[in-house]
Amino acid sequence: MAxxxxxKSKDAVVDALSQAxxxxxxxxxxxxxxxxxxxxxxxxxxxxxxxxxDQQLATPPTGARDAPFASAVSAxxxxxxxxxxxxxxxxxxxAPASAAAGSSDAAAPDFEPITSSGLKKxxxxxxxxxxxxxxxxxxxxxxxxxxxxxxxxxxRKRKEAAEVVLVEDEGLPKAVKVRSPMSSPA
Numbered sequence: 001m002a003x004x005x006x007x008k009s010k011d012a013v014v015d016a017l018s019q020a021x022x023x024x025x026x027x028x029x030x031x032x033x034x035x036x037x038x039x040x041x042x043x044x045x046x047x048x049x050x051x052x053x054d055q056q057l058a059t060p061p062t063g064a065r066d067a068p069f070a071s072a073v074s075a076x077x078x079x080x081x082x083x084x085x086x087x088x089x090x091x092x093x094x095a096p097a098s099a100a101a102g103s104s105d106a107a108a109p110d111f112e113p114i115t116s117s118g119l120k121k122x123x124x125x126x127x128x129x130x131x132x133x134x135x136x137x138x139x140x141x142x143x144x145x146x147x148x149x150x151x152x153x154x155x156r157k158r159k160e161a162a163e164v165v166l167v168e169d170e171g172l173p174k175a176v177k178v179r180s181p182m183s184s185p186a
Contacts, residue, residue, distance in 0.1 A: 046064065
């Protein structure tokens with residue numbers, strides 16, 4: 001009798017927990033966002049890690065399903081951190097072997113939400129990439145400023161040199177041009 005009572009309360013607790021996880025959407029993989037997202041929701045961005053270099057050059061990435069980014073880092077650098085990433089993994093080396101064995105699960109993988117560890121790594125790498133870009137832009141701005149200062153300094157020196165007039169001193173004897181007999185005639 002006591003074991004029946006424990007079994008009923010255990011079943012009730014399991015049912016309550018499964019209802020709570022379903023309500024909160026804490027299942028194993030959350031469903032992709034609906035196509036008609038409100039303006040306040042994060043933008044869905046797609047990443048296809050199986051793209052080759054030629055495919056990447058063929059269509060510029062926009063993050064749409066038909067023009068995905070090649071990596072999560074490039075998506076975060078281009079669009080910022082306020083996005084939701086969906087990733088299609090590159091096929092692993094074991095996948096062709098299982099397909100050759102006649103596996104019925106040989107279908108191409110679809111886009112799945114990025115894992116939390118993958119997102120953490122991508123955020124860290126994108127922050128480093130943004131720092132590099134900011135440093136490069138600051139260096140370019142500094143170089144532009146320095147070249148502008150040098151150009152202004154050279155222009156100022158040219159103006160000062162144009163104002164200098166060479167005048168022969170009247171107190172000295174008249175200057176005479178002398179040609180050296182060794183020099184060739186001009």
